Amino acid sequence: MAGVASAETSLTIAIVNNGHMINMQKVAEAYTAETGVELNWVSLEEGVLREQVTSDTATGGGQYDVINIGMQEAPIWGAAGWIEPLNFGDEYDVEDILPAIRAGLSHDGQLYAAPFYGESSMVMYRKDLTDAAGVTIADNDSWENVKAAAAAIHNPDEGVYGACLRGKPGWGDNMAFITTVVNSFGGAWFDKDYRPTIDSDEWRAAINFYVDLLGNYGPPGSEGNSFNEILALYNEGKCGMWIDATIAASFLEVDGVAYAQSPNAGNPVGANWLWAWAMAIPAGSPNAEAAADFIEWATSKEYVQAVGNHPEFGWGSVPTGQRASTYALPEFQAVADFAKAEMAAIESAAPQATDLKPYVGVQFASIPEFPEVGSAVAQEMAAALSGAKTVDEALEASQAAADAIMQEAGYY
The missing domain is CATH 3.40.190.10 (Periplasmic binding protein-like II)
Structure with missing residues (x-):
């Protein structure tokens, strides 16, 4: 020392x-x-x-x-x-x-x-609940299979919600998870000229899926939940599944937790942060x-x-x-018992620039303007989740806000 x-x-x-x-x-x-x-x-x-x-x-x-x-x-x-x-x-x-x-x-x-x-991030799910419902969650599963599993274990009458996911606005809060979903649908924050691509088909599909999954099978008030709030819900036995930071596994206090690598919609690159x-x-x-x-x-x-x-x-x-x-x-x-899954997630994360994205970073873009862009979009995504806006309205507003920020910064 x-x-x-x-x-x-x-x-x-x-x-x-x-x-x-x-x-x-x-x-x-x-x-x-x-x-x-x-x-x-x-x-x-x-x-x-x-x-x-x-x-x-x-x-x-x-x-x-x-x-x-x-x-x-x-x-x-x-x-x-x-x-x-x-x-x-x-x-x-x-x-x-x-x-x-x-x-x-x-x-x-x-x-x-x-x-x-x-x-990194991974799926942490109650295997006792999936076994009882006769469903499974595989490594790198499809989002559709994950949604089907969430539906099968969702039992709000008993205080159990199928999927607990981040909804609280912030570039490192809801957008950390949402960006991995967008990535897995083949989307990105910016094109090669750093023009925002939030009004794309990939974003629209990803956000519709996210709002549908969490809106139907998540706990009430999810637009206020981030890591600590969901951890508390999970340890109270109220979450059947949580997709979030691997570090959460250190603090789970319920029995029967199993782990799987993050799901995707055909693109596994960037599906885990x-x-x-x-x-x-x-x-x-x-x-x-x-x-x-x-x-x-x-x-x-x-x-x-x-x-x-x-x-x-x-x-x-x-x-x-x-x-x-x-x-x-x-x-x-x-x-x-989570160590192997945690290490596999960290080692498979892909922060480097790819054909889909010109920037370094998985759930963020490593440029000075990203916190401002991400925070603006985060508010719109929370509005879509709460029902205050439609998904299309939220995406349109997000694109406009991001475009203004990037133009002012001189990218184009």
């Missing part, structure tokens, strides 16, 4: 309010005890976190010493000089970080954010050295051991998706 900081050092750390981040506050008490560094936590819902961190970092506000960002921001902010490059010692073993995760947090080979955990919640240092932080020491510890092999051996957590609660070495630990293998 690094310890160059003095006992008077205090770090303010902005984190997303997901389970692994919440656990870190307890695990890090040992870090403070050993180093004397005081840690002040600001825990925020992910949409709020993105807004506040982006605003503060872009303006050099200096509110935070360590920030949670992801693969959309890290290379762009690194290239812009908004965040500090990260250079750790040999003991940190940067080569142990999964290649796709490391690449997504780097610019020109330089790491700008260190992954606290990484993820790739993401990491990572830690970065805003440029110009007066506590940059102490911040780097903390990040090095919190994203290290040592931290994984600290969680695994912690009396309140244990090996089923270690952060995953970031280090290859975690998957080789016998203690982890013994409790992580």
Whole structure:
């Protein structure tokens, strides 16, 4: 554990309010005890976190010493000089970080954010319910088969909903899932000239399918649900199926959960996302050295051991998706029945540009304008889901908003 900081050092750390981040506050008490560094936590819902961190970092506000960002921001902010490059010692073993995760947090080979955990997306379903209904869900199944399974296990009279999916508006909330559906239908955000393609047949088919699936077989008020809300519903026994971040498997408390690779409508490329919640240092932080020491510890092999051996957590609660070495630990293998499916999803994710899309990113586009575009479209998709707008109305408004943003940015 690094310890160059003095006992008077205090770090303010902005984190997303997901389970692994919440656990870190307890695990890090040992870090403070050993180093004397005081840690002040600001825990925020992910949409709020993105807004506040982006605003503060872009303006050099200096509110935070360590920030949670992801693969959309890290290379762009690194290239812009908004965040500090990260250079750790040999003991940190940067080569142990999964290649796709490391690449997504780097610019020109330089790491700008260190992954606290990484993820793809997959199907997490109640096998007891599918068995009872006589249906199956296969790896990379068709969306039609998945919808049929959702219909078969949907039993709202008993408080069980066939499919729980993100509906809460945000470029990293509902649009994370929706973009993978669009990808799987053969759609993309932009064409080769970066003109939005939201008014396409592929988007229309994907959004109609999404609204139909969630509207008929999802819980009421789905337009307000993102990761944490659905996790709570799942653990209350109210979800028969959930397609979301692989990291969710660490926090499922119901019996009989099975896993499958993400479904598609003929195009498996981009049907499962790739993401990491990572830690970065805003440029110009007066506590940059102490911040780097903390990040090095919190994203290290040592931290994984600290969680695994912690009396309140244990090996089923270690952060995953970031280090290859975690998957080789016998203690982890013994409790992580999701590990094989999680790794398969991460390894099959395809962030690189393809013939269908000119940009890097699966569930986002790695361009500076994407958060604004994605947020605008997210509101329209939530309106379609709630019934406030038709799908066609929502897509038309989305196309117009995205077109205005991209024209103003000078793409065409």
